[in-house]
Amino acid sequence: MGFSSPEDGSHALDLSLEEASGLPIFGVAVHYPAGHVVPMHTHSHGHLIYADRGLLRVEAQSGQWLVPPTAAVWLRSGVEHRLVVPVALQAHGLFVHNDICARLPKTDCVIHVSGLVRELIMALTQADKQSLSATRMGLLGELLIEEIHAQPALPFHLPWPAGNADSPIQRVCQSLLNNPGDATTATGWADKLAMGDKTFHRRFLQSTGMTFGKWRQQLRLMSSLTLLIKGVPITQVALASGYESHSAYTTAFSKQFGRPPSVFSAKI
Numbered sequence: 001m002g003f004s005s006p007e008d009g010s011h012a013l014d015l016s017l018e019e020a021s022g023l024p025i026f027g028v029a030v031h032y033p034a035g036h037v038v039p040m041h042t043h044s045h046g047h048l049i050y051a052d053r054g055l056l057r058v059e060a061q062s063g064q065w066l067v068p069p070t071a072a073v074w075l076r077s078g079v080e081h082r083l084v085v086p087v088a089l090q091a092h093g094l095f096v097h098n099d100i101c102a103r104l105p106k107t108d109c110v111i112h113v114s115g116l117v118r119e120l121i122m123a124l125t126q127a128d129k130q131s132l133s134a135t136r137m138g139l140l141g142e143l144l145i146e147e148i149h150a151q152p153a154l155p156f157h158l159p160w161p162a163g164n165a166d167s168p169i170q171r172v173c174q175s176l177l178n179n180p181g182d183a184t185t186a187t188g189w190a191d192k193l194a195m196g197d198k199t200f201h202r203r204f205l206q207s208t209g210m211t212f213g214k215w216r217q218q219l220r221l222m223s224s225l226t227l228l229i230k231g232v233p234i235t236q237v238a239l240a241s242g243y244e245s246h247s248a249y250t251t252a253f254s255k256q257f258g259r260p261p262s263v264f265s266a267k268i
Contacts, residue, residue, distance in 0.1 A: 023137050024100050024141050029090055031090050034088045037084050045098060045101075046074070046076060048094040049091065052089075052118070054085075054086070054089030056084075056091060057085075058073045060075070061162060063160045064158045066222045073110050076108060094121060110157060111152070120144040155256055160208070169203055177223075221253055234261050
């Protein structure tokens with residue numbers, strides 16, 4: 001978050017009144033249309049990003065996170081990021097003062113959004129929050145902090161290679177992001193980059209912290225969430241994501257996310 005919707009001119013959000021309130025945590029809600037991209041920006045506060053429907057992608061230099069309605073992204077203060085909106089949604093941004101960020105995750109991550117956490121987010125970002133007393137807002141914020149602290153981190157993160165965007169490993173990752181079903185093997189990529197297999201595997205691991213095979217599977221599974229939320233049949237999702245069958249995709253998806261894609265798409 002950080003910018004208004006295109007309908008409002010996509011100007012930077014003015015949070016001066018909220019910042020002056022002295023509340024430990026405050027928030028805003030913005031509607032974004034499908035295909036919208038919020039440009040790179042930073043915040044001087046810790047930042048929690050949640051979408052109550054749809055699927056939101058948060059991109060930073062260190063990686064990418066996909067946010068279904070059952071999860072939210074936590075970003076430390078000063079982390080440059082942008083938002084990519086595959087489908088129309090309402091995004092909720094919570095801003096946490098730095099003096100209490102120490103009680104929250106030390107790294108950027110995706111956390112589970114329980115029913116209670118969702119209701120707290122809604123209360124803190126609703127349009128008529130001015131009608132709530134400062135005391136109540138403060139108490140809601142304190143409870144949200146405690147709940148966030150108790151939530152487990154979820155496997156919705158895709159590490160991104162640091163450095164020049166034109167580096168060989170970044171080009172490979174960007175190409176696969178554009179086409180997750182690309183079946184080019186590690187040997188094939190090594191040949192395209194004119195480097196040996198061992199060199200390619202070593203550089204990929206150094207750049208992302210993951211092996212090529214594991215990273216590509218993570219990318220395919222995360223990218224498939226966008227198709228699921230659009231109602232694409234699971235077999236078509238599997239094939240588009242580079243899997244040979246419905247069963248192979250379902251097995252990999254269930255292992256990664258702890259539930260089959262049919263259950264996930266039904267809850268979206």
